[in-house]
Amino acid sequence: NVYSCAGSVKSTSPVDYSQLKLQVRLLTLEGHMKHEEEVNPSNGYFMIPVYNKGHYTLKVSAPAGYYFEPDSIEIKIDGKTDACSLNEDLVFHLTGFSVRGTVDGAAAGLPLVLTENGKQIAETKTEDGGKYEMRAPPGKYEVSTGAGASECISKGKTSVEVKNAPVVVTPNFKISGYQLEVHTRTESMNPFVDAVMTLYATSSIDLPNIKCVGSEGSLNVPSTHNVKCSIGKTDPRGRLSVACVPSGEYYLAASHVNGPKSINFSPNPQKVVVSQAASEARFVAQSATGRVRVTSKDLPLSGVEVLVNEKSGGKTDSQGYLKIENLKEDEHTTITAKAPNTQFSTVHANVKFPKVEIQDVTVQKFDICGQVEKSENGVLGKLTFTRKDDKRSLEIQPKADGSFCQPVSPGLFTIEPTDKTSSLTPRLLEVEVLKNAVTNLRFTHFKTNANVHLSCIGACPTATVSLFLPGQTLVRSVKGTDVFTFENIGPGTYSARLDDNGRGCWEKSEMTLVVEQSNTQPTIHFKQNGFAAQIEISHPAEIEWSNADKKQLNGKTSTKGGEVISICVPTSGVYDVSLGSCYKFERQQFKLTVPFDGVHKEKAVAARISGTIDLENDKNAAVSIRIKSSAGDREIQVPALDNGRFTFEEPLASSGEQLVIVPSSKLRLFEPTSKSVTVTGKCIENAVKFNSFRGIFLDGSIKPAVEKAVVKAVLKKDKDVVIEAISNKDGAFKIGPVKRVEDYDITATLDGFKFTPTSTPGHFQSVKLSQLSIKVVDEVTNAPLDGVLLSLVGGKGAGSDYRSNNVLDETAHKNYVALAPGEYFVRAILQEYKFSPSTSTIVVKEGQHENVVLKGKRVSFSAYGKMREMSGDAMKDVIIEALSEGCDLHQSEATTKEDGTYRIRGLLPDCEYQVHAKSYADGSPAPHSFPRSFTVSMTAEDVKGLEFMATITAKTTDIAVEIGMDTLPEIQSVRVVITKNNNDHVQVASVVAPQHLHYLVNLPRDGVEYAIRVEAEKPPQAFAAKTVRVVADQAMKVARVPLTSSKRANDVDISVGTFLSLPFFVTLALVFFNQNRVLELLGTFIDWARNTFAPTADNHHRKRK
Amino acid sequence: SQQVGEVVETEFHAYRLHQYEISGNIYGCKNYRVSYEAVSLGARTLRRTMVTTWRDLLTTDVDDMWALSTGAVLIFIPDNLDELNDIDRKAFIDLEAKLLSAKTDLAVYVAPFNDDAVSILHDVNTRSEKAPTALQHLLQSLSGNTISITSSDQSPELPPSYKPLNIVGRLSSGDRAAPTIAFVAHYDTQSAVPGVSPGADSNGSGIVALLELLAVLSKFYDSPSTRPPYNILFIWTAAGKLNYQGTRHWIDEYQKGFDSADYAKSGLSRKGFSDDRVDLAICIEAIGRKTGGFFMHAGKTPSENSVAAQLLRRLKYFSSISPKKNIELVTKKISLTTVSAWEHEKFNIKRMPAITLSTLPSPSDPARNSILDLPSALDEDELIDNIRLIGEAVLGYILDLPESGPSSDSRVKSEATMLSKDAVDKQRVHHFIRQFASRPRPVGDQRATESITSNLASVAAGYGNVFKSAVTITDAKAFGVTQNRLVAERVKPAVFELVIAAGVFTYLSAFYYIATHSQNTIEGTVAAIRKSIF
Structure with a gap:
């Protein structure tokens, strides 16, 4: 089976592949090249035939300086799911080209970057001789030195345009500038961060990220250096380097300004000379300028004199600030302020470069001073100060002359006579001590009457007037109709409020009443200007009203909803009220009788x-x-x-x-x-x-006109949306309504025609297609070649998209119909065959029938065979490898199929191959086979019948136990117990005579020791149990177990008599050798016997008697 | 009872001349009982045991002797037959021929020569020698030793229940319909004196070959993937020397299906065997001698495509690779009327394809039935080579390997042998020879027969399935008493007993005298004692 790995090398820029000689290589995982294929020069198409499943890598081989994405494609061909089996396109994108060049005079390691609109695309470092190479897709770039370079190239950068080939940057770069390094630090040797560096030059420096402007001159900078360049801020290490400063004389100034705070550096400015090498400038931060603010309860106090280290430093401005200069780091500076009747806090300046912190100087105490009038009886009343926020109070006894002066922290106070019964007025005084001291309070015993008059339309209604002291303290309320009198009130500023229960409208319903220490009684007037009605609308609305009778009496007001509002009408009567709102109310219009007691309510629905x-x-x-x-x-x-x-x-x-x-x-x-x-x-x-x-209706057309072409418009976003139309005899069709024609992919199809969309959507150019017949035959025999992979790729005029890969059947004939006219490239690929030329060009003309015969020459040959089990079953998925040591390790392999057969292709004549089973397709080791390998001396002819058979590999051991049962004929049966590894039971068997052999076979030959114990079955002690050990290390181990009876046949029973015989014979010998003595003894014995038996005889006699 | 000095009674094993019956004809010696005085060979007397050595017998015309109706013959043969020189060997083979052809009513025994034999022969020969003078001859006849030889009584008829067993080992392909190759070897031995002939080559080598082939081929049947598509039978047949009784019995059973009782015993379904289609029965006999090859004996030249022809071609192919061997086909027409010459003929009679592999060129080779067919005559390496060759050829056939090696393409080379060099194991073969080919196992020896069948079954059970079946011997008969215990007693002649009788009379007379005079003597003695005391 052939798999075709096809695809193309694509490029966004037009690249002439024919000049490039691009090749795609098929490599094994080990990196051995299996195949090399040229890329079709006209369209970048390639197709590589793969004959075996497995793991491969595809790689584009191109001249130096061309870069592809992906670099390589790994493919695991399994025949089902991989890209090759699925005929998916493998695409290599030509993504980049090298940008090469030289920096003259630069040492190795000069960092260079390639940027596109400031964005870094690539970076590199120069090699020896200043050479460099970078990689970039087509585009316009700039080459410049990278960060950290101490030198920079001419102008700092050079524009490069990458189009469709590697670029050599010419002319060579020259070093044009050097690094300028600035260090800033404090006197305590810490780095100074964020110091702003300014370079003064005689002319503008053209460097990226550096702005130069004309300077009006700066202190200590000669007027020749009239260009000011901001070169940046120092980093957290207190450094700043400027990459590409051309040689020259400069003045460098450091500054650090943070609002009112600023740092003074020294020396500042500095003269810097750049020539032939990187240069350096150092600044030390010396002093700081800061400012202090004087406040009272967060309110700035202006015009206050500030004391710095107890010396006057000036007065605060309108915002309460004062600038303080020459603040040294870590030096003690006290700051406070001075004002009459006021006490200030003292603060310290906290200076830590670049931080300058000075706390606000705040008011601690203001004096409240005043005069208390003695009463008629000469009593000087005490005063009670009450702080409004926390209600703390303080009692003050005025001095003998009635004056008092009390320092208080800023705030609001109420001051009242301590004695509630005293006639001192004001009865209560609210004093605000926030910005300055209060010094002129007066408490007297004066009283007078105040009058309030009402001017009403018609009769005045009953109303109430209330009098309030500042701070909303109610002094008194008086009820009446038109005149109200407040008697015996002290001097002060009061407010008077009128309340008529909402019946009337007044010019002012609250007025100020000022009571002075004079004889005239103060009087105020409340004037009515209309009548009121109260309305509550639930939601925001514009309210318009008009008198039912006199339409000219109208007005409008608005409400934010949910509140009670009054509307004022000039006269009493019936009014039409209408609501304007985005809400709809229950009643959008209603009538209201004014004056109206109560509240009219409307709800939104x-x-x-x-x-x-x-x-x-x-x-x-x-x-x-x-x-x-x-x-x-x-x-x-x-x-x-x-x-x-x-x-x-x-x-x-x-x-x-x-x-x-x-x-x-x-x-x-x-x-x-x-x-x-x-x-x-x-x-x-x-x-x-x-x-x-x-909506649009598209009137499409096909030219030249083709009838019954199927036109389909498919929505790009949703492929399910399809609009179909069929062209009429004029080639016209209509598609619609559609939103936008651009949203649809419109295609036209009809067998035998090719429709090319024109630039106008919905309009096609039709081409009647032609036919191409290709036949592939053997050069010698002219026989059709089976299994040829035929690849047809469109070239000029035919549309480079056209590609067709087909594996031919045994007829080796392929008919291409409906080909667009143009140039085509045809390639025939068949393993072991060579077609020359490898690619032929065919020109197909419209409507014509082309016949092409491709001839192949057989250059390599196959080995056929089979792999099977001993049982005859086929073994599939075994990789059979042919390897020739003599021919540069030429290797070819094949995997056995379902029926166990294989065909190793591409074997070269005159090479000697070792053909053997290599492994299973999944990589597991191949089974042992018979024969282990075939040695094939290849000729220009196929080899057939290389049949492998899988064989057994496991080596076994048989144990034969020879039991010596013939030596003990009485033993009828024995038990054989076989154990291994110390008592792992293997087998227990009974061996019954006349059998005396026992076998244990097919044990693994693993060197394990087996213990064979032969023991009696019955009776238990017939013979001694015997154990023999054998080691499983040979095909057959024989264990001989001789049996010996536990009771020996030769044993003689030794009786007690046997033991007594020796003393008996010894006694007998003694008797023989001492006959005289024995006779003597015998005589004595007889005497004794006689004496003994005589009485017995007597007794006997007696009895008789 | 013993006498100081000389042994008067000695017991030894003696081996009886063969006795069997085929088609009503009885061969060998018909008698087994010995209870006669020993005489030397020359003394042709009835009711005597003629004692002689094998050399003496050679020079004697024994036909007259065989014709005697009562009596016995005891022949001493060399105790170690391996040490015979070539001349003696030839002589011994002549003796065997004489014994084989013997047909007699005498009880004929042979016994290995030993010290007792020397003593017995001396006595026998002394007596038979003529004394120089008549007196001496008289004295000699009066006082000289006479030897009486007696056998322990046994019946030559085997018990009716005794039936030797066929042992069948089977390797199954797992497919009942698969064809079968059968290896056949008879395991019994036979010679003129069956009790002494171990039959190492015929057919110990056959037994060993089958055992080893079973051990080697069984490895292939362990797993389904390596199991060849053939069933293999290993049939050790009983009573081969009695016109292949076991073979005939097995074929009968095979052709009519298993005998119900036996198949019940085997625990296998009846189908187990009846489905077997025997492609070829390969009978193996006597392949353990160094002859540089062996013969394939067949009833006729096998046809081109027959299994036998394929096997022959394969054997020839493998024997052309090292070690080189000469394999020849020998055809011999089968006689349906006479005793079968080769084991395969039993199959051929029943129209089953079979051949015999043997180093022997002819079925009439005396080596098939020789006492001298000893283990020492086996060449173990040759036997191993032959087993390998057979195994390789059969394996090639059942695995359907190309006949002429893995590839016939001249451009292709490969190893040709399937079995590894040590597949046929030297140690295992040696063990099998020692256990199965080194002891006499005539069908008439019930104990030896039962021993070998049980041990064969034990081995075969290790490697495959085992079936046993009891063989009924028809139109032939085996007889027992292949060996016997003989007791030789030294006895004086009858005249000597008169001399002893005279001695006894004298003794009794003296006793009578003493008895009659004892009264006086005792009284005198008592008086003397009394006197001495008082």
Whole structure:
């Protein structure tokens, strides 16, 4: 089976492949090249035949300087899921080219970067001789030195344009500038961060990220250096390097300004000379300038004299600030302020470069001073100071002359006579001591009356006037109709308020009453200018009213809703009130009789929701919207005039619900098609916005006209949306309505024709297609070649997209119909065959039938065979390898098929191959085979019948136990117990005579020791049990177990008599050798016997008697 | 009872001349009982045991002797037959021929020569010698020793229940319908004196070959993937020397299906065997001698495509690779009426394809039935080579390997042999020879027969399935008493007993005298004692 790995080398830029001689290589995982294929020069197409499943790598081989993405493609051909088996395109994108060049005079290691609009694309470092190479896709770039370079190239950068080939940057770069390094530090040797460096030059420096402007001159900088360049800030290490400063004389100034705070450096400015090498400048931060603020309870105090280290430093400005100069780091500076009747805090300046912190100087105490008038009886009343915020109070005893002066921290105070019964006025005084001291308070015993008059329209109603002291302290209320008198009130500023229960409208309902220590009684007037009615509207609304009788009496007011408001009408009577709002009320208009006691209430029932549809000023759109809610659908016409603005009202009760708004029109299409809105209970302006497009009907055409071509328009975003049409005899068709023609892929198809879309969507150019017949035969025999992989690729005129890969059957014939006219490249690929030329060009003309015969020459040959089990079953998926040591390790392999057969292709004549089973396809080791290998001396002819058979490999051991049972004929049966590894039972068997052999076979030959114990079965002690050990290390181990009876046949029973015989014979011998003595003894014995037996005889006699 | 000095009674094993019956004809010696005085060979007298050595017998015309109706013959043969020189060997073979052809009513025994034999022969010969004078001859006849030889009584008829067993080992391909190759070898031995002939080559080598082939081939049947598509039978047949009784019995059983009782015993279904289609029965006999090859005996030249022809071609192919061997086909027409010459003929009679492999060129080779067929005559390496060759050829056949090696393409070379060099194991073969080919196992020896069958079954069970079946011997008969215990007693002649009788009379007379005079003597003695005491 042949797999074709096809694809193309693509490039965004036009590349001439024919010049490049691009090749795609098929490599094994080990990196051995299996195949090399030239890329079709006209369109970058390639196709590589793969004959065996397995793991491969595809790689593009191109001249230096061309880069591809991906670099290589790994393919695991399994015949089913891989890209080759699925005929997917393998695409190598030519993504980049090298950018090479030389920097003259640069040492190795000069960092260079390639940037595109400031964005870094690639970076590198120069090699010896200043050479460099970088990689970039087509585009316009700049080459410049990278960060950290101490030298820089001429102009700092050079533009390079990469088009379709590697670029050599010419002319060579020259070193044009050097690094300038600036260090800033404090006197305590810490780095100074964020010092702003400014370079003064005689002319502008053209460096990236550096701006140069004309300078009006700077202190200590000669006027020749009239260009000021900001070169940046020092980094956290206190450093700043500038890459590409041309040789020259410069002045460098350091500054650090943070609002009012600034740091002074020394020496500043410095003269810097750059020439032939990197140079350096060092700055030391010396002193700081800061400012202090004087406040009282966060309020700035201006014009206050500030003391710095107890010396006057000046007065604060309007914002309470004062600049303090020459602050040294880590030096003690005390700052405070001075003002009459005021005490200030003292602060210290905290200077730590670049931080300059000076706390505000705050007021600690203000004096409250005043005079208390003695009473008629000469008593000097005490005063009670009460702090308003925390109600702390303080009792003050004025001095004998009635004056008092009390320092207090800033705040609001009430001051009142301690004695409530005293006639001192004011009775209560509110004093604000926030910005300055209060020094002129007066408490006297003076009292007078105040009058309030009402001027009413018609009769005055009953009303109440209340008098308040500052701070809303109610002094007194008086009820009456037109005149009110407040008696015996002290001097002071009061406010008087009128309350008529909302019946009338007044010019002012609150007025200020000033009581002075004079004889004239103060008087104020309240003037009525109309009548009031009180209304409460639940939601914001504009309220318009007009007199029912006199329409000219009208007015309007507004409410934010949910509050009681008064409307004032000039005369009493009946009024029409109307509510204007985006809400809909229960009653949008109602009548109100003024004056009106009580509150008129109106509740909103619905809120307005509005949205827009962009109708593109289409007056004939006839758009309506459908509002879908749980209550049901509503349809609302969208007025064409208001350019698609629509409103509708939604009951407040449906608050929280989702509304879906769907616009519809017969002519227009909407985007989005629907939108949902959540009802909040409030009016929603512009809740939704729709765009709309006018639907289009596309009139398409095919030229020259082709009838019955099927035209399909497929929505790009949603392939399910398909609009079909069929062309008429004029080649015209109509597709629509569509939103935008560009959203659709429109194709036309008809067998035998090729339709090429023109630049206008929906218009096609038709070409009647031609036929191409290709036949592949053997050069010698002219026999058709089976299994040829035929690749046809379109070239010039035919459209380079055309490609067709086919494996030919035994007829080796392929008919291509419906080919567009043009140039085609045809390639025939068959393993073991060579076709020359490898690629032929065929020109197909419109409507013509081309016949092509390709001839192949057989150059290598196959070995056929089979692999099977001993049982005859086929073994599949075994890799059979043929390897020739003599021919440069030429290797070829094949995997056995389902029926066990294999064919190793591509074996070269005159090579000797070792053919053997290599492994299984999954990599597991191949089975042992018979024969292990074939040695094949290849000729120009196939070899057949290399049949392998898998064999057994396991070596076994048989144990034969020879039991010596013939030596003990009485033993009828024995038990054989076989154990291994110390008592792992292997077998227990009974061996019954006349059998005396026992076998244990097919044990693994693993060197394990087996213990064979032969023991009696019955009776238990017939013979001694015997154990023999053998080791499983040979094909057959024989264990001989001789049996010996535990009772020996030769044993003689030794009786007690045997033991007594020796003393008996010894006694006998003694008797023999001492006959005389024995006779003597015998005589004595007889005597004794006689004496003994005589009495017995007597007794006997006696008895007889 | 013993006498100081000379042994008067000695017991020894003696081996009886063969006795069997085929088609009503009885061969060998019909008698087994010995209870006669020993005489030397020359003394042709009835009711005597003629004692002689094998050399003496050679020079004697024994036909007259065989014709005697009562009496016995005891022949001493060399105790170590391996040490015979070539001349003696030839002589011994002549003796065998004489014994084989013997047909007699005498009880004929042979016994290995030993010290007792020397003593017995001396006595026998002394008596038979003529004394120089008549007196001496008289004295000699009066006082000289006479030897009486007696056998322990046994019946030559085997018990009716005794039936030797066929042992069948089987390697199964797992497919019942698969064809079968059968290896056949009879395991019994036979010679003029069956009790002494171990039959190492005929057919010990056959037994060993089958055992080893079973051990080697069984490895292939362990796993389904290596199991060849053939069933293999290993049949050790009983009573081969009695016109292949076991073979005939097995074929009968095979052709009519298993005898129900036996198959019940085997525990296999009846189908187990009846489905076997025997492609070829390969009978093996006597392949253990160094002859540089062996013969394939067949009833006729096998046809081109027959299994036998394929096997022959394969044997020839493998024997052309080292070690080189000469394999020849020998055809011999089968006689349906006479005793079968080769074991395969039993199959051929029943129209089953069979051949015999043997180093012997002819079935009439005396080596098939010789006492001298000893283990020492076996060449183990040759036997191993032959087993390998047979195994390789059969394996090639059942695995369907190309006949002429793995590839016939001249451009292709490869190893040709399937079996590894040590597949046929030297040690195992040696063990099998020692255990199965080194002891006499005539069918008439019930104990030896039962021993070998049980041991054969034990081995075969290790490697495959085992079936046993009892063989009924028809139109032939085996007889027992292949060996016997003989007791030789030294006895004086009858005249000598008169001399002893005279001695007894004298003794009795003296006793009578003493008895009659004892009264007086005792009284005198008592008086003397009394006197001495008082």
